[in-house]
Structure formats: C-alpha cells, structure tokens
Amino acid sequence: MSDVPSELKYTKSHEWVDAAGDGTVTIGVTDYAQQALGDLVFVELPEAGETLDAGDACAVVESVKAASDVYAPLAGEVVEVNEQLAESPELVNEDPYGQGWLFKLSLTDEGALDDLLDAEAYQAVVDEEEG
Numbered sequence: 001m002s003d004v005p006s007e008l009k010y011t012k013s014h015e016w017v018d019a020a021g022d023g024t025v026t027i028g029v030t031d032y033a034q035q036a037l038g039d040l041v042f043v044e045l046p047e048a049g050e051t052l053d054a055g056d057a058c059a060v061v062e063s064v065k066a067a068s069d070v071y072a073p074l075a076g077e078v079v080e081v082n083e084q085l086a087e088s089p090e091l092v093n094e095d096p097y098g099q100g101w102l103f104k105l106s107l108t109d110e111g112a113l114d115d116l117l118d119a120e121a122y123q124a125v126v127d128e129e130e131g
Contacts, residue, residue: 002032002126005097009113010122011073016097023110024079028101029061029070029092032126037063040089045081045103052076052105054112059102061092074112076105 004010009017014033018026034040042062052058052072059070081103084091092100107113117125 002030002035002123003097004031004119004123004126006119008097009073009116009118010125011071011116012125013071015070015073017073017113017116018097018101019110019113024104024106025074025076025113026101026104027070027073028096030122031096032129033068034061034093034096034100037061037068038065039063040092043085043089043092043102045085046078048078048081050078052078061089070102072105073116074105075108077108078103079106080104 009019010030014030016028016030020026040061040063044060046052046058052075054072054075056072057069058072061068061070082101084099094100
C-alpha cells in the first residue's frame with residue numbers, strides 16, 4: 001500500500017504538492033510513482049528561474065526500468081531545485097515526501113491549488129490503476 005499523506009495535494013500523473021502558505025509549493029513524485037518506477041538512477045530537474053505552465057513536462061526521473069516525465073502540477077517560476085538528487089537520485093525512493101522532493105515553484109495563481117486532488121481522491125486514482 002502506498003503512503004498518501006493527507007496534508008498534501010496530488011495530480012492524476014502522480015506528483016505531490018506541498019503548499020508553504022506563502023505562494024510557494026514544493027513538488028515531488030508520490031510514493032506510488034517511485035514504487036512503480038523502481039530504483040531511480042538519474043533525475044533531471046528544471047532550471048531555477050524557469051517559468052512553467054501547468055501540465056508542462058519539466059523533469060525526468062529515470063530508473064533501471066524506464067524514464068518518466070514529471071509534469072508541472074501548477075504554473076509558476078522554479079525558485080529552487082533539489083541539488084542533492086544529482087548525486088543521490090535514490091532519495092526519491094527512500095523518502096519521496098521528504099528529502100526526495102524535486103523542485104519548488106513560486107505560483108502564478110495560488111487559487112489553482114484548489115484544482116488539485118486531495119489525498120482521498122488521489123488514493124482512488126491509485127486504487128483504480130492497481131485494479
């Protein structure tokens with residue numbers, strides 16, 4: 001069973017969003033996504049200062065099994081990336097909601113957070129995918 005923290009928001013494409021309350025969010029891939037991918041060997045992140053639109057493919061997580069795009073769940077400017085992942089991509093597997101975060105965005109529209117899934121709705125997506 002995947003871990004789905006109730007305080008986070010989610011996308012159907014398995015990204016999580018943690019709102020700081022100051023117009024910025026931290027973004028990563030969910031526990032379900034990292035389990036499905038397997039052991040990560042490489043993470044490619046967007047550049048700080050890059051402007052993203054919601055739905056943009058903005059990062060890549062690569063495992064021994066496959067490479068997957070990570071999509072921007074919200075529009076905004078990348079204000080920080082997790083530099084540790086260049087040396088330690090396995091942090092995404094070990095701690096997807098903590099040290100395995102991918103990047104932080106300064107949001108264009110904080111109200112867009114309301115369009116994301118809550119934990120219960122995301123769990124329903126996972127349950128459906130697991131069959």
